[in-house]
Amino acid sequence: MNSFTYTSATAVDAAVREKSTNSKAAFVAGGTNLLDLMKENVERPTRLIGLNKLSDLATIENNPEGGLRLGALATNADTAWHPEVEKRYPLLSQTILAGASPQLRNMATNGGNLMQRTRCYYFYDLATPCNKREPGSGCSALNGFNRIHAILGASEHCIATYPSDMAVALAALEATVRVSGPQGERTIAFADFHRLPGDHPEIDNTLETGELITALDLPAQGFEKNFTYLKLRDRTSYAFAVVSVAVGLELEGNVIKEARIALGGVAHKPWRVVAVEETLRGATATEDNFREAATALLRDAQGYGSNNFKIELAKRAVVRALKQATEMNQPLDANAFLNSNP
Amino acid sequence: MIQQPTNTAGGATSLPAPPSAGSVTLTINGVQRHMQLAPWTTLLDALREYADLTGTKKGCDHGQCGSCTVLVNGKRINSCLTLAVMQEGNEITTIEGLGQPESLSPLQQAFIDHDAFQCGYCTPGQICSAQGLLNEGRAHTEDEIRELMSGNICRCGAYVGILAAVKEVVDKQSEIVK
Numbered sequence: 001m002n003s004f005t006y007t008s009a010t011a012v013d014a015a016v017r018e019k020s021t022n023s024k025a026a027f028v029a030g031g032t033n034l035l036d037l038m039k040e041n042v043e044r045p046t047r048l049i050g051l052n053k054l055s056d057l058a059t060i061e062n063n064p065e066g067g068l069r070l071g072a073l074a075t076n077a078d079t080a081w082h083p084e085v086e087k088r089y090p091l092l093s094q095t096i097l098a099g100a101s102p103q104l105r106n107m108a109t110n111g112g113n114l115m116q117r118t119r120c121y122y123f124y125d126l127a128t129p130c131n132k133r134e135p136g137s138g139c140s141a142l143n144g145f146n147r148i149h150a151i152l153g154a155s156e157h158c159i160a161t162y163p164s165d166m167a168v169a170l171a172a173l174e175a176t177v178r179v180s181g182p183q184g185e186r187t188i189a190f191a192d193f194h195r196l197p198g199d200h201p202e203i204d205n206t207l208e209t210g211e212l213i214t215a216l217d218l219p220a221q222g223f224e225k226n227f228t229y230l231k232l233r234d235r236t237s238y239a240f241a242v243v244s245v246a247v248g249l250e251l252e253g254n255v256i257k258e259a260r261i262a263l264g265g266v267a268h269k270p271w272r273v274v275a276v277e278e279t280l281r282g283a284t285a286t287e288d289n290f291r292e293a294a295t296a297l298l299r300d301a302q303g304y305g306s307n308n309f310k311i312e313l314a315k316r317a318v319v320r321a322l323k324q325a326t327e328m329n330q331p332l333d334a335n336a337f338l339n340s341n342p
Numbered sequence: 343m344i345q346q347p348t349n350t351a352g353g354a355t356s357l358p359a360p361p362s363a364g365s366v367t368l369t370i371n372g373v374q375r376h377m378q379l380a381p382w383t384t385l386l387d388a389l390r391e392y393a394d395l396t397g398t399k400k401g402c403d404h405g406q407c408g409s410c411t412v413l414v415n416g417k418r419i420n421s422c423l424t425l426a427v428m429q430e431g432n433e434i435t436t437i438e439g440l441g442q443p444e445s446l447s448p449l450q451q452a453f454i455d456h457d458a459f460q461c462g463y464c465t466p467g468q469i470c471s472a473q474g475l476l477n478e479g480r481a482h483t484e485d486e487i488r489e490l491m492s493g494n495i496c497r498c499g500a501y502v503g504i505l506a507a508v509k510e511v512v513d514k515q516s517e518i519v520k
Contacts, residue, residue, distance in 0.1 A: 106419050
């Protein structure tokens with residue numbers, strides 16, 4: 001690792017002030033992604049601002065909207081196994097448990113999860129061009145090995161995917177990101193938090209300079225009756241998604257009152273198309289209707305060679321996830337994620 | 343000797359001098375240890391190189407293999423992906439703190455009884471991870487143990503023995519709870 005100084009923050013406003021006046025400073029919470037990238041020299045901050053002592057940000061409690069507020073510094077494990085999350089947001093619980101390993105989930109925080117960077121091999125490889133790592137240097141994935149890369153929303157400058165599982169559920173649940181910055185506090189709708197690569201793939205999200213995520217707000221609707229997280233990957237555990245689908249359904253008999261569908265592993269952000277979800281509203285929960293929705297969701301998909309297979313895979317995954325959420329015939333115990341990928 | 347940062351190698355002159363090592367106090371296996379550490383020293387390196395606790399192993403150094411697993415306040419983590427300075431004030435438990443040759447922990451004994459290793463390199467991490475699994479109380483069936491031990495890799499392929507050893511201790515613990 002390169003040399004840096006370390007300070008442990010004791011207050012949010014002081015941490016924000018320090019970060020906003022030092023462009024070479026970085027926040028560190030769990031450290032699972034940042035320290036790894038620092039070991040690879042991909043990230044080279046000269047100052048780390050440790051957040052672990054800000055215990056006020058590690059709580060999980062009810063919010064005024066009838067939902068749940070997840071502290072940014074609560075760990076992924078504590079969130080997934082929190083009784084209220086398991087009961088009211090089992091989709092989120094399952095999704096978190098489908099990601100990483102037990103050790104990493106004990107370290108990684110909710111805020112840090114949103115800040116993790118792509119696992120594109122070229123982003124990690126300092127010997128190859130990468131517009132995300134070095135703007136203007138080119139994209140090696142475009143004509144290289146791109147099996148894990150995006151099929152939706154990519155640009156000629158970057159076809160990287162955003163790797164988080166948790167964020168796919170947060171997109172489906174329409175969470176809100178609470179941030180604290182030099183200008184005070186503000187909220188960001190989850191759909192607006194991560195951005196598409198466009199001409200600036202080096203920018204992953206819409207945080208302003210110095211802003212710190214303090215919490216995630218979940219709305220009251222948790223889709224706890226009909227939901228699923230279907231994660232397709234190269235091995236059954238401890239692997240990133242090739243394609244994943246988070247589904248939340250509100251059903252009245254066999255009629256869909258509300259549908260949420262978010263895809264992971266296919267774009268620079270969790271992929272949702274609200275217009276497609278609206279076509280399912282009032283429709284019956286049949287495989288034909290699901291297939292129509294899946295086709296519409298993937299209409300603009302584009303493969304880059306090695307990842308062409310993901311387009312058909314994603315369509316079939318959407319149909320299956322919608323069926324699973326309708327039927328709810330998969331086991332619902334704490335380890336139900338085991339059976340999400342037979 | 344203090345770990346040197348990579349960017350001062352080769353005598354680059356334009357770079358500022360690295361910050362001097364600072365005093366870090368870690369509580370390891372119930373004992374407070376005062377050390378002089380550079381900020382970029384991982385918990386894993388602090389344990390092995392400064393506290394002389396070499397039971398914790400360095401495998402991939404990227405959080406992928408689990409051989410560096412230790413317990414912090416009873417929860418299992420990858421010690422390679424955290425800085426020593428981030429763990430001040432926490433209770434760190436390594437394989438040396440779980441048992442001693444004359445008084446093995448139930449997991450250590452079960453690993454011997456079930457021949458749950460070949461070369462042994464991943465074993466301290468496997469046992470610390472299994473202890474974290476027991477503390478969590480979430481795994482009961484073999485499938486659940488397999489899933490919740492997936493952060494630890496054994497390249498000798500002793501998984502059958504590892505699973506049997508962990509299952510035995512999980513079963514014994516759930517009998518006690520009953």
